[in-house]
Every structure is written in C-alpha cells, then in structure tokens.
Amino acid sequence: MQIETYGHDIDVTPALREYVDSKLQRLGRHLERPFDVRVQLSLDKPHHKAEANLVLAGKAMHADASAIDMYAAIDLLADKLDRLLIKHRKKQVDHHRGENATRDGSFG
Numbered sequence: 001m002q003i004e005t006y007g008h009d010i011d012v013t014p015a016l017r018e019y020v021d022s023k024l025q026r027l028g029r030h031l032e033r034p035f036d037v038r039v040q041l042s043l044d045k046p047h048h049k050a051e052a053n054l055v056l057a058g059k060a061m062h063a064d065a066s067a068i069d070m071y072a073a074i075d076l077l078a079d080k081l082d083r084l085l086i087k088h089r090k091k092q093v094d095h096h097r098g099e100n101a102t103r104d105g106s107f108g
Contacts, residue, residue, distance in 0.1 A: 001028045001035055008042035016041065019071060023078040024052075030085040033057055039077070041070060050077040054084070061088070 005012055005020045020039050027037070033056070040051045044066060050073040051064040061084050065076035 001025070001037065003037045003039065005039045005041065008040055010041060010043050012041055016070060016074075020050075020074055023074055024081065026078070027054075027081055027085055030082075030089050031056070037081075041074075048073045050074050052077055052081055054081060056088070059088070061085075 001024075003021055003024050005017045020041075024037055024039070035057075036055045038053045038055075042049045042051070047066040047068065048070040049064065049066040050070070052062070054061045054063075061081075063077060063080040063084060065073050065080060067073040067076055
C-alpha cells in the first residue's frame with residue numbers, strides 16, 4: 001500500500017504525515033492486492049478537512065471528513081475508508097456459492 005499525503009494551502013508536517021500513515025496502515029488488512037491512497041489535508045475554516053482517493057484495481061473510491069482539528073478529521077477519514085473497504089470486500093465475495101433452498105431441492 002502506498003500512501004501519498006499532501007496539503008492544500010497548508011504545510012503537512014512530518015508529524016501529520018506520520019499520523020496519516022499510522023492510521024491508514026490498518027486498511028491493508030482488508031485487501032491482498034496493493035493499492036494507492038492519496039490524502040489531501042486542507043483548512044475549511046473553522047473546520048479542518050481530510051479527503052482521500054483510494055485506487056484499487058479498476059475501481060476508485062473517495063471519502064472525506066471534517067472536524068474541529070486535523071487529527072480528529074484524520075481519525076474520521078480512516079474510519080470511513082475502513083467501512084468502504086469492508087463494503088467493497090463483501091461485494092467481491094461470490095454469493096453464488098452459498099446455501100440456497102432452490103438448489104437443494106427443498107423449496108416449498
């Protein structure tokens with residue numbers, strides 16, 4: 001997983017960059033394939049805003065979050081991306097292999 005962090009009209013400090021990296025590392029547990037994440041940090045007065053574009057093989061996802069401070073916005077963004085990847089992974093499961101009453105011959 002490759003994480004690119006940049007700021008829009010703000011300077012991204014090494015502490016912020018490290019915090020983003022540590023929070024988004026947990027996203028790698030959902031998928032086996034490598035993917036890229038671009039995180040944009042900005043100030044939307046009076047709130048701080050964090051946006052991310054996640055690029056999987058053939059699919060792009062977007063999430064954004066805003067909060068009173070940048071660290072809270074990054075936390076919210078990480079949670080949203082986590083939920084997006086869980087939802088994406090559930091869609092990838094082959095639902096045709098599950099138990100089905102019509103295939104078993106036990107339908108009414």
